[in-house]
Amino acid sequence: MLALLRARATPYSLPAGYYPLPATRYSPMSSDRQTPMMQQYFEVKRGLPAGTLLLFRLGDFFEMFHEDAADGSRLLGLTLTKRQDAPMAGIPYHAWDTYVNKLLAAGRKVAICDQQEAPHPTG
Numbered sequence: 001m002l003a004l005l006r007a008r009a010t011p012y013s014l015p016a017g018y019y020p021l022p023a024t025r026y027s028p029m030s031s032d033r034q035t036p037m038m039q040q041y042f043e044v045k046r047g048l049p050a051g052t053l054l055l056f057r058l059g060d061f062f063e064m065f066h067e068d069a070a071d072g073s074r075l076l077g078l079t080l081t082k083r084q085d086a087p088m089a090g091i092p093y094h095a096w097d098t099y100v101n102k103l104l105a106a107g108r109k110v111a112i113c114d115q116q117e118a119p120h121p122t123g
Contacts, residue, residue, distance in 0.1 A: 035084070041065060044113050052109040054102070061090035061097075062112065075106050 015058040034042065039056070045054050053072055055062035064086050072091040073080040076099055080089050091099045096112065103110050 004060055038065075038084075038086070041113075044111075049109060049112050052111050053103060055091070055096065055110065055112045057093060057112075057114045058090075060093055062096055063088055063090040071108070072103070075108065076102055 035096070041054070041056050044056065048054060053064060053068045055064060057063075063069075065083075066085050069080060069087040069089040072078060076089075078089040078091065080087055082088060100110050100112070
């Protein structure tokens with residue numbers, strides 16, 4: 001289970017509670033070609049206001065994908081890589097606040113999706 005923090009326009013610290021945002025439409029590829037993780041990513045991304053960068057927790061990193069990865073890598077000086085032909089860029093989870101504050105200072109909205117429980121293998 002993942003939790004989403006509401007997108008913010010000013011620097012902040014993690015609040016005590018998490019809450020979901022309402023859904024909108026967003027997905028650059030059909031769901032039958034997406035991994036379960038990417039399906040979850042796009043489900044969260046659909047719930048964000050336009051222009052919001054989504055930092056999605058995967059292990060020890062908060063990852064950005066597609067347009068968010070391209071924008072985030074440019075704004076933060078990160079290496080842009082690929083996973084299954086999808087552009088991606090990541091930041092270490094322990095330094096998230098430094099990177100988020102840089103994005104906010106650049107005028108971007110940021111949403112953080114963090115893990116609430118250990119992942120469960122499928123299959």
